[in-house]
Amino acid sequence: MHCKIEATTANPIHRLREEGWCIVEGVIPEAECEKIRQGIYDVAKANRKNYAIEGLTFLPAFINYNQSYAKYIADPNVLDIVKGIFGPHPRVSYTSALINEPGNKRGAWHADWPFNQQKAGHIPSPYPLDVIFHLTTLWMISPFTIENGGTLIIPKSHLKPTNPTCKPEEDWTQPLDGEMNATGPSGSVLILDSRMWHATAKNSSDTPRVGLAIRYAPWWLNLDILMPGSEERKMMVDKPGLSENEVPRLKHEVYNNLTKETKPLFHHWLHTR
């Protein structure tokens, strides 16, 4: 297992716990990234959601539209780390395409679900325990560089008991002390504790930055609130009229074509409750 080390230890799980992030290089061969990049870009653009921020294309449940990267989601270089944290039965919670066009604006600092305090389903801050509940992984289908806007992160911010979504009235788009761009060659995977403060960086290159956000959850984290039509979502989001991310159900034909290693990560998305 290769993990780019910039801390004191070679163990990526230890590093995730201490620093809140690590990068695993070479998960998808670079030549393969070249082949799948345009397809991901085209499909994401063609199905872009109109609520996406200007300069960004965002498409949830991307696995339903394009499966060119699907087998890598179960790649042991990533999955062994995920299992090392969550145990033997992790689940994929999100597969989203992220296209950052040249000239996009810098985004606001935030932590991801279930720590985003503006979403109906969230763990209220101050978080009671230092526990990794959810992992956000950002897949570099393009190389991530400082110029094209490698994700902005603040190492160790996962250890804070809260995050900027607690105070949405403040402007969180400004630089903060300790920030850095996470960079790597195409085919690398940035793994973040979802509590980590992070933000979209400006793409100052002349080429779109193509990425995927794939998130992993432990078996015990209830994901039903994300699923349109679920009983949880009706009660907690629709009825009170609150905001929440949407992860539509997985299409059966897509599930049937996944590899045997990938299927267990997605089985829960076949059904709503």
Ligand SMILES: O=C(O)CCC(=O)C(=O)O
């Ligand atoms: O595109 C990026 O670099 C950051 C994406 C992000 O902030 C997110 O998916 O929560």
